[in-house]
Amino acid sequence: MLVMVMASNVANYAFQILAGRWLSVEEYGLLASFMAALTIIAVSATALQTTAARAIAAGENQPSHSLFNDHLIRSSVLYALVLGSLIALSVPVSGRFINIGSLPIFFLGLYVVPAALDSLAAGRLQGSKRFVALATYGLGQSLGKLSVTLLVLVLGYHVVGIVGALVLSSTSVALAGLIATRRLGAIQTHVFSPEVRRNFAAVFAFWVLISIDVAFARAFFDPEDAGIYAAAAVLGKAVLLLPAVLIQVVFPHLTEQFTHGRRVVRVVGRALALTLCLTVGATLALFLLGGPLITHLYSERYQAAAPICWMVGAAMIPFAVVNLLLYHFLARRQARFLFAMAAAVIAEITAFTLVPKTGPAYALTLGLVGMGLLVAVFPKTNPKRHLREVFGRALRHEGAQGAGRATSSPSSTSAPHISHSRGSHR
Numbered sequence: 001m002l003v004m005v006m007a008s009n010v011a012n013y014a015f016q017i018l019a020g021r022w023l024s025v026e027e028y029g030l031l032a033s034f035m036a037a038l039t040i041i042a043v044s045a046t047a048l049q050t051t052a053a054r055a056i057a058a059g060e061n062q063p064s065h066s067l068f069n070d071h072l073i074r075s076s077v078l079y080a081l082v083l084g085s086l087i088a089l090s091v092p093v094s095g096r097f098i099n100i101g102s103l104p105i106f107f108l109g110l111y112v113v114p115a116a117l118d119s120l121a122a123g124r125l126q127g128s129k130r131f132v133a134l135a136t137y138g139l140g141q142s143l144g145k146l147s148v149t150l151l152v153l154v155l156g157y158h159v160v161g162i163v164g165a166l167v168l169s170s171t172s173v174a175l176a177g178l179i180a181t182r183r184l185g186a187i188q189t190h191v192f193s194p195e196v197r198r199n200f201a202a203v204f205a206f207w208v209l210i211s212i213d214v215a216f217a218r219a220f221f222d223p224e225d226a227g228i229y230a231a232a233a234v235l236g237k238a239v240l241l242l243p244a245v246l247i248q249v250v251f252p253h254l255t256e257q258f259t260h261g262r263r264v265v266r267v268v269g270r271a272l273a274l275t276l277c278l279t280v281g282a283t284l285a286l287f288l289l290g291g292p293l294i295t296h297l298y299s300e301r302y303q304a305a306a307p308i309c310w311m312v313g314a315a316m317i318p319f320a321v322v323n324l325l326l327y328h329f330l331a332r333r334q335a336r337f338l339f340a341m342a343a344a345v346i347a348e349i350t351a352f353t354l355v356p357k358t359g360p361a362y363a364l365t366l367g368l369v370g371m372g373l374l375v376a377v378f379p380k381t382n383p384k385r386h387l388r389e390v391f392g393r394a395l396r397h398e399g400a401q402g403a404g405r406a407t408s409s410p411s412s413t414s415a416p417h418i419s420h421s422r423g424s425h426r
Contacts, residue, residue, distance in 0.1 A: 004135030005245045009238075011142035013297070015149050016234050019162065020298045022153045025227035031159045032230030033218035034104050036211045038111060038166070043207040045115040047200035048076055049123035050251070050330055052187055054195070056127025057252035058259045061185035067178055075191040076116045084112035107163040114171035121177030124184050127252055134248065137177050144169035198335050202326050205341040209348055209369065210237065210319055213362050216352040229359045231298050232305035235290065236312025236363070239282040243275045243320040247327050254331035268328055275324055279317040286310035308359035315367035318374040325377055340376035344369055 020028050052072060055061055067073055088109035118141065125134040148165035155161070189195065217229045250271050257267070286293075287310040294306045329337050348369045355361045 001131040001135040001249065002245060004132065004139050005241075008135070008139040008142040009241050011139065011146045013234075013238075015142075015146045017297045018146070018149060018153070020231060020302065023158060025301055026223040027159055029218055029221075029223055029227030029230050031162065032227070032234070033215050034108070034159070034163060036214040036218075037108055038163075039211050040204070040207050041108065041112060042115045042118070043211075044200060044204040045080075045112075045119040046122075047119075047196055047203045048072070048116055048191070049119035049126065050199040050203065050327075051189065051193075051196050052120055052123030053127035053252055054255045054331065055187045055189065056124060056184060057129075057255040060189075061127075061187050064186035066186075067182050070186040070188075072187040072189050072191065072196075073117075073120055073178070076120060077113060079191045080113040080116040084109040087112065103160050104163045107160075107167050111167050111170065114167065114174045117174035117178055118170060121174055121181055124181040125177075126248060127255075128181075128184055129252055131249060133180075137173075137180075140176070141170065141173045144173050195333065198333070198338070199330055201338050202330060202341065205338070205345050206319075206323060206326060208345055209341075209373070210240070210316065210366070212349065213352065213366060216349075217357075217359075217362060220352075220357045225357075225359070228302060228305045229308065229362065231294065231302045232308035232359060232363075233312050235286065235293060235297075235305070235309040237316055239279050239286070239313040239316040240320055240323070242278045242282070243323065246271055246274060246278075247324060250324070251327045251331060254328060258331050268324070271324055272321065275320050276317070279313075279320045283310060283313040283317060286313045305359075308363060311360055311363035312366065315363050315370055318367070318370035322370065322374050322377060329377075337377045340373060344373040344376070347372070 019031055023031065055072075064070070086109075088106050090105070122134060122137060125131075125137060145166055148169045149162050152161040152165045214230055214233050217226045217233075221229060250267065253267060257263070290309045291303070291306040294302050294309065298305070326337065329335075348365065351365045351369065352362065355365050
């Protein structure tokens with residue numbers, strides 16, 4: 001799965017680099033602001049992926065060979081059509097704010113439906129633990145995006161053409177993915193169920209937090225500076241890629257373990273330790289190699305992005321840990337952490353309007369908000385014990401020490417410890 005996901009990320013970055021080299025700096029900043037909005041929609045739709053994955057991992061799907069029997073798919077498509085229409089109607093306001101024009105916003109509205117279908121297909125694969133198929137599916141989406149972008153640029157179209165082609169390619173691959181998962185059965189929840197609303201709120205808030213900086217840069221920066229910041233953000237946020245792969249694998253296991261009342265401290269502890277190693281290592285690589293990477297990938301025109309990209313990468317470290325904890329809470333159907341995430345969104349939006357309109361200031365703002373959110377959502381009950389359990393058990397083999405600690409901790413069938421409360425466990 002890791003090999004396939006890395007290939008998918010190479011294709012995604014090839015898309016960014018191809019666009020950055022072919023378009024002017026100002027046009028690339030325009031495309032990046034649209035891609036930030038598109039990313040928020042696409043990743044918000046992963047609330048559907050989380051719901052589908054959890055339902056299948058917990059064995060809540062019902063036997064069926066027809067996708068039309070899946071109530072989650074039917075209700076999601078209907079909701080996506082309504083939401084897409086509202087986005088298309090918001091052109092006068094949204095187009096003026098992010099300075100992107102009317103037609104791309106219309107395409108953004110069209111994209112809501114394929115985004116929903118894409119998430120449902122991925123969730124069905126994830127919940128059934130078909131991780132290689134899931135990675136292959138993601139690679140298909142990335143290669144489709146890269147191919148249509150190259151075709152559009154060769155034909156002489158620019159930002160608007162790229163946007164329209166992305167809608168088409170995403171729709172085609174998403175439909176193919178859903179057809180391939182039809183034998184997994186039907187999920188009889190609906191898009192307005194409490195679980196979907198909880199998943200949507202969590203994922204939407206998280207990706208607003210890590211994506212909205214590019215849109216604000218487009219709105220407040222000089223057009224060239226916005227393009228420079230967009231390039232730095234693309235490289236800096238790559239720090240989240242490998243931990244995101246880890247979460248894809250861990251989430252269905254957390255769901256399955258929680259459904260059967262088993263402890264997950266050791267699983268979450270290893271995931272936390274690995275997440276920190278991956279993010280710190282990636283940030284260090286950006287600090288040492290950011291300049292050559294920017295030059296070779298984007299060209300000399302973007303050299304000013306080099307000192308900013310590692311700052312954005314460092315800001316992503318606390319967000320990577322928050323993302324892991326977020327999915328842990330969702331596996332347990334908890335919701336208290338959403339209040340902290342809502343407060344973080346408000347704080348970040350306010351800060352972006354007040355801080356100096358420079359790349360380093362925006363990167364620092366991201367980092368401070370991420371750290372504050374991590375402190376807010378990390379378990380507060382007996383933190384020393386939690387840290388000892390999370391990191392100690394994650395890095396030691398089970399043996400005499402583990403047996404000794406078991407006498408002072410709950411039994412192996414008790415509820416997981418890493419949570420805000422035990423109220424949601426039944």
